[in-house]
Structure formats: C-alpha cells, structure tokens
Amino acid sequence: DVKVTQSSRYLVKRTGEKVFLECVQDMDHENMFWYRQDPGLGLRLIYFSYDVKMKEKGDIPEGYSVSREKKERFSLILESASTNQTSMYLCASRPAGGANVLTFGAGSRLTVL
Amino acid sequence: DAKTTQPPSMDCAEGRAANLPCNHSTISGNEYVYWYRQIHSQGPQYIIHGLKNNETNEMASLIITEDRKSSTLILPHATLRDTAVYYCIVRSQASGSARQLTFGSGTQLTVLP
Numbered sequence: 001d002v003k004v005t006q007s008s009r010y011l012v013k014r015t016g017e018k019v020f021l022e023c024v025q026d027m028d029h030e031n032m033f034w035y036r037q038d039p040g041l042g043l044r045l046i047y048f049s050y051d052v053k054m055k056e057k058g059d060i061p062e063g064y065s066v067s068r069e070k071k072e073r074f075s076l077i078l079e080s081a082s083t084n085q086t087s088m089y090l091c092a093s094r095p096a097g098g099a100n101v102l103t104f105g106a107g108s109r110l111t112v113l
Numbered sequence: 114d115a116k117t118t119q120p121p122s123m124d125c126a127e128g129r130a131a132n133l134p135c136n137h138s139t140i141s142g143n144e145y146v147y148w149y150r151q152i153h154s155q156g157p158q159y160i161i162h163g164l165k166n167n168e169t170n171e172m173a174s175l176i177i178t179e180d181r182k183s184s185t186l187i188l189p190h191a192t193l194r195d196t197a198v199y200y201c202i203v204r205s206q207a208s209g210s211a212r213q214l215t216f217g218s219g220t221q222l223t224v225l226p
Contacts, residue, residue: 043215098206101159101162107155
C-alpha cells in the first residue's frame with residue numbers, strides 16, 4: 001500500500017523553538033507539498049517542491065522553510081515557532097504532470113505554547 | 114479558477130446511496146472536477162475525477178451534467194466509515210496546477226445507523 005508518512009502525529013512545542021516536520025513518500029513522486037489546515041480556512045499551501053533541491057513558495061510561506069535533499073523526503077521547518085503556527089500540518093505528494101491526484105499523509109497536529 | 118458551491122451538510126442512512134451535489138457554473142473547458150474526502154483527524158483522500166463523461170471506480174461514481182455546470186458524487190451503499198467532509202474541486206491539469214488545488218469548506222456527510 002503506497003504511503004505518505006508524517007513522522008509525528010502530535011507535537012507540543014514552546015514559542016521560539018525550532019520545529020522539524022518530516023514527510024516521507026514511497027511512491028517515487030516528483031512533487032511534494034506542505035499544507036496547513038485551520039478551522040474555517042480550509043487547506044492553505046505553505047510550500048511545494050517539484051524536484052530534489054527545488055522549492056517554491058505557496059500562499060503562506062512566512063515563518064516556514066523547507067528542505068528536499070532526497071526525492072522521497074520533504075521537511076517543513078519552523079525556525080522560531082509562534083503560537084499562531086498552532087495548526088494541523090498535512091504533507092502530500094503526486095507524480096509530475098497528469099491529474100491532480102494528491103496522496104496525503106495522516107497529518108501532524110502541532111501545538112505551540 | 115472555477116468556484117464550487119456545496120451544501121454544508123447532509124445526512125444519509127447506512128446502506129443507502131449518498132448523493133453529494135456540487136455546482137461549478139463557471140467551469141472552463143479544460144478544467145476537471147475532482148472529489149476528495151477527509152475523515153476526521155486524517156488527511157484528505159482522493160476519490161475520483163472527471164472531465165465530462167461519467168466516471169466510476171471502486172469508491173464512487175461521478176455524474177457530470179452535459180453543460181458541466183454541476184456534478185454529483187454518488188456513494189452507492191454508504192457505510193458509517195463514509196462519514197467525512199467531501200470536497201469538490203475544479204482544476205485544470207496544467208503543469209503546476211496542483212499548487213492552487215483549493216479545498217473549500219466541503220460537505221459534511223453523516224451516515225446514520
């Protein structure tokens with residue numbers, strides 16, 4: 001069964017901490033995405049990557065960075081966590097080109113105190 | 114992008130067909146209709162997509178009207194595990210289009226025992 005695996009389902013961090021959210025996919029997909037989901041706001045795209053070492057800003061990149069050193073792994077980094085980054089974070093992947101069929105991970109719920 | 118309109122909530126009896134409507138009156142010729150669902154506390158899951166012909170897979174059927182201004186997702190025999198938020202999304206398959214795959218508010222489907 002193909003999968004997108006997010007390393008942590010629940011995290012609690014303190015304001016100012018550096019936070020790493022890891023995402024690994026086993027489908028050899030070129031494109032990977034990080035979204036955050038908040039009540040009433042739907043899913044919002046933070047960053048995406050269409051190839052190793054390539055990244056593009058999404059709609060809300062401020063306060064985040066990403067890393068894609070290997071094809072299967074896409075990391076989201078919060079350099080200095082703030083309380084307004086408390087959210088559900090969702091990683092997704094899809095093959096290059098073709099249909100917009102995204103495979104999502106189960107999500108990582110981050111609470112910043 | 115074409116905007117979609119879905120009812121905020123629907124109920125369905127277990128074992129009966131669930132018919133979820135979506136209006137997309139401004140859809141353009143190269144835009145597909147995608148359906149995803151999100152079970153509580155999980156990531157979204159792709160269900161089905163289509164351009165103008167009706168489509169069926171192991172999960173659901175998608176009926177698109179001849180003028181393509183609306184569509185219906187049909188779950189033929191709903192089970193309790195189908196309780197979820199269902200998202201109707203309209204998007205072209207142009208390169209990079211997944212960047213703007215917009216998940217709106219969707220329809221909360223509750224399957225009742």
